[in-house]
Amino acid sequence: MGSLAMMAEALGMEVEGAMWRRRAAAIVRRMIEVFWDEEAGLFRALHDSQPVPVVTPFNLYPLWTGQLPDQIRDRLIAHLTDPDQFWGEYAIPSVARNDPHYAAETMWRGPVWVNINYIFVEALRQVGEFDLASTLREKTLHLIMDQPGIYEYYHAETGEPPPTAAEAFGWTAAVFIDLAIQASREEEVQSSGESNDGDR
Template sequence: MLETSGALRAAAARVLEDNWLGSSTVPSRGLYPHQWSWDSAFIALGLRHLSPERARRELVTLFDGQWRDGRVPHILFDPDTPAESYFPGPGFWRAGRTSGLVQPPVHARAVWAVHQADPAGSAAEAFLATLYPKLQAWHRYLPAHRDFGGHGLVSIVHPWESGMDNSPAWDEPLSRVTPVGPGLFTRRDLEHGAAADRPTDEEYRRYVRLAAGYRDRGYADVHWPAERDGFTVEDPGFNALLADAELALAEIALALGLPAAAAGHRESAARMVKAMTERLWDARAGFFFAFDVRTGRMGREYTCGGLLPLLLPDLAVAPALLGTATGPRFRLGRVLAVPSYDLTAHGFDPAKYWRGPAWANVGWLVREGLLRHGEEALARQLRLDLLNLARWTGFAEYADPLSAVGHGARSFGWTAALTVDLLADDRTG
């Protein structure tokens, strides 16, 4: 097993080296040739075991693209990469070197882990002192600008902001968006992946409508409920990750000698957990669902985003959520890793983008949640699943949780990085 693990670690390290641009890491040289926000956080988690200095640089580079209002844009474009290699590129967004949307706020957790991997190097570079105010600004932006429901939860304004772009959780709110006309753009993703595995053209045209509308409003976070071409959804996954990030920020504040600030971050996390449980939890279903702020209706799709509140250690409903996770809809521990969608649903597709396949980052997050709730046996099995999928698929972007067939890009950044992290993590033996 040691030889196998050593070879797997070396192969993952080669992927990260090949995807390194000099100051950041691309998810994939072909499909995603720039720096992505939450990808970089997961990539830093692996890099900390290979080169803590490079892991710190990854995150500092990302936050160099932070906007004045505090948002961390979901893409930081590489100026040396041809503009036509990715759509929508910088010309579409008209925001300089970045996009205008965001992605889930996993960065504080990554910053804290990277610091812990090399405290001396981190201190020498003033890593925590540099990034803490930037993380504070990021966390302030979200509730200040995105609490459209008025209940203390953050709304996403585009499916891309969830990080789970094509999830069935977005189908109903997205159906009200008028697609842009055909032929107005060229999809670059289809040059690097099978069309059957990717969003449909009509879905993509709705994505473009939403993104262009937000851009044309100057990226102003204004909620117009009656606007047809709008999307305002409280995502349980996004909000759970923000609550967890507040807990990580508390650890960072303590390390910087700021106990009052740490207490404030913990209180913020507790408020979010309470709001999520009151607003997004369905006790009869034993699940967290997305909430459509525009219609005032809770969604009914069981997607992996609804499992991410397991990250929260003080989650009172964790036993019921674990029951759903191990039940027929996700069969945690009995299929490979974590399906991204309900295995019993008519629309489950083990190969289609966020409509069934297992993803390394979701598996890593759910495993963290299992460990926080004492589910060591399940966490041990999930770790083994994730390592095997990485080994068998060449670090695929996502994989069939039933057959282990890889899909999407190969040599994918966060799959390789989280493989390195899992190999280094012996918490379950």
């Protein structure tokens, strides 16, 4: 809904833009009320009204809204940048490294999927963490470039494609192209001495 607000405002539809921003803010408030786990410092999915006990990047997705209170935003970033969980040389594993369900080679149980990384590059930019966003972007680009092909997912400890990972995978290629363009634009901006805050 935040995107709808931006589109409305770009079209000069200020009333509609304000309406979509109010709706987006209401959803964020409700999301915090229902899914925020204060003790763990992250959001929990629910199954049959019970919290799902696995820690994955999806527990941190609300960061992408750019509308969280500072104390919640900071706790999510702390989880994301903890190398025992999600950061480290090969970020971001699909299950936290210190979670008992983590399995480095099993699909969606641990390997790195670059489409997930892309979401967090955008989320970090959304909340003004441009240096972290650039770091994650570089980690992702090197993860892909260090292998002889473009794969579906990557081992979270070695960076290599597990045997079951498909090669010549479409969304990995698409993410690589977009992140490479971002990196190129950032280099151009830096060389010209301008600010790149929020630049696409």
